[in-house]
Amino acid sequence: MEKQALEKLDRKLRSLGFPDPEPGLRHRTLRATADALGHHDQDSAIRPRAGWWLDGLLAAAVVLLALGGSLVHQFGWAPVDPRTIQARSSNAHLQQLQEHLDDMPLGFAAPAPKTTHTSTTWGNTRPSARQL
């Protein structure tokens, strides 16, 4: 009995249905999708052009760095440690000073005689009148 009632209800339900969407919906939807796809295409059209310049610049920089590095390595223009530069300059300065001292007249560079005077004032090493 219940099965017959359910079958009858099933038949009634099957005689109902919703209609198709109105034709305007298709037009509106597909126009919106075309607009969205157009925006997407514009984005994808711009992106490679900008990327080409960027890629070109990066490639040129890499090539220049590699070339410069190989030249420096080959000809000994490798960068020098700052401490080495400082050591080299101080050595040169000492050598120059030594040469300068060697060129000076004999005796001029001799150290001053030591004084036995002791002053009460700190740092006053001037010789006394008796010593002079």
Next chain:
Amino acid sequence: MIRSTIQPAAIPWRPGADFRGTETLRGDILGTMDPQQRLEALYDAHAGGIHRWCRGMLGRREDADDAVQAIWLKLARQPHRLDHVANHSAYLWTMARNHVHSALRRRALERLWTPPREEDDDGLTTDPSSDISEEERGDLLRAVSKLKPRFRSVVLLVAFEGCTLEETGERLGIPRGTAASRYHTALQKLQSSLV
């Protein structure tokens, strides 16, 4: 336990012109189309059924329009989503289900759904050969509208759309047995509410 169900017989009358024939839209043919052509082909094959189902689930034609537009716009904004889809019908119906569930959750339509007023056009079409009266039609629609969404979705596909249980299960993402069980339970609930 899966109860016995009433197997859908051959349906001589359908409201939608696009009913069946969606299987002819093969994925390899879609792959050769440009994105806009592909969206148009998918619209012609699936939009009618999705629109009718969304209308039954959400209650208003405008909501169904919004659902269809939202789905196709989402596809247009990410056109590569369909590149690796094997079953386009299942993919679109999953999007439709997600949209309907979000709409129901967002607007709490599950509790607030009200059938169209008597003076409004409820939008239903009726088989001209059936002897169902206007009053009976209104009662049926109100009873269907009061079903919970998981039962209403099955009734809309099995009874209103004439889908087989396999097709219903595929569209709703549930096993065939679950679809059969839910349809049988929905009929019992409708029967008890109409008496």
